[in-house]
Amino acid sequence: MFWTVTLSLLEGFVNTLKIFGMTLLVALPLGLVLSFGSMSRFAPIRFIVKIFVWIIRGTPLMLQLFVIYYVPGLVGIWAQSAQIDIPVINLLVEWLSTWTIMDRLAAAFIAFIINYSCYFSEIYRGGIESIPRGQYEAGQVLGMTKSQIFFKVVLLQVIKRIVPPMSNEIITLVKDTALVNTISVYEVIWNAQRFTKTDGLLWPLFYTGVFYLAFNGLLTLLFGYIEKKMNYFRS
Amino acid sequence: MAFLEVKNIKKSFGKTEVIRDISFSLEKGEVLAIIGSSGSGKTTLLRCLNFLETANGGEIIVDGETIFDAERAKKYTDAEKRKARLRFGLIFQQFNLFPQYTALKNVMLAQELLKTGTKQEIEAKSRDLLDMVGLSDRLNNYPCQLSGGQQQRVAIARALALSPDILCFDEPTSALDPELTGEVLKAIKALKNSDRTMIIVTHEMNFAKHVADKIIYMADGIIEEMGTPEEIFENPKSEKTAAFLQSSKENDGV
């Protein structure tokens, strides 16, 4: 039984890893873009990004999962029954009527990417804003362009500063993946619950903790290593 | 026409006029020291010369070329500004070295980005500059491994790397422990001997007296008095200048 459970949990953990990997892959760069938006000198962009980040950070990720999973289907149903005779909007409604309920895993990806981009963007912003103005000015008087200053002078200092908060957030991400349970994505806890339902076993549920712990242990080691690697300079 | 002509520079932040109307000129190889109590606008003036602030009025002419004219200030492109500011080098009070790079790389970086030569040429020049400021044994140290005086000397080498026509110093020793100021002042003196044109904002009156060809005493955003070290220190015409020199002497005594 132990091996059956282990195999099944491992299978669930693959989905956990998929969500984890996909989220990092997209949200790390997207978060940077959002952070630029939230620091933009153009007020409307700054405003829109800040409102967006506020909404995403101010509501539960679980709720966001529900919205992304159910709303496209609802829109599709509404569009199918809508009676609109305005030419352009007609086409739009026709297109919307092809919307169906989302693939569960895709919905999970999208919700996690949006949610974590917002959290990451705030970490980036904090890191970028903490770099002293003198660093930019030193680059400027040496005739560097804005992008040279960002990539050659500022970026590594920002990375050094954001590794600790980033590692916190990424470890939270590992644990947050359990939320996809609520839209029936078969992750590790979902698979454990099946044993509870069919065989009346509780221990597989507790056993899932080992998987999270092992993975987060690895991540902790990795982040510790990165922090150490960047100890050669102080800023 | 002098090598550097600064004409009627004005700068306000909001409603506060920080630089009210400043004009002076400097010949090639001359050293100008700017003294004055804190808040009189010395830093702002240097920042205007280096395009870190955009002056609201006035002109800056180097070697016959108008590199800044407030009338056209809005039209300057980033590239034009970058080219113009290479006429000047600036050494900051807080050094502002790049912490993630070694001393050598700090000096090399801007040259590499501007492609001023081959990799070997750039490295050789950077080594020479660090040698000149007495740091040939510190090439591979990171800023955090250097004392304040050493960091400031790296900053001097870094500013020289792009061969600016005029080197500006903003209180280069103010952030240093007293026992470390000597080495930095010595490095600046050595530059004078190699005929560098320099503008030095400083509180070190003795240093100003000995290194400068010309002294400007600034008060409330204007030049209160300008002259040779003898004129200013031995024979100040303005009462304000005399009072300032007197009080700085007393502070030195403490």
Ligand SMILES: Nc1ncnc2c1ncn2[C@@H]1O[C@H](COP(=O)(O)OP(=O)(O)O)[C@@H](O)[C@H]1O
């Ligand atoms: N960016 C700024 N915004 C508003 N006021 C400023 C700014 N920079 C300098 N000032 C003001 O300008 C005055 C002159 O400052 P500064 O040039 O630093 O003087 P100094 O270097 O002679 O001590 C000060 O009163 C200072 O508060």
Ligand SMILES: [Mg+2]
């Ligand atoms: Mg100052």
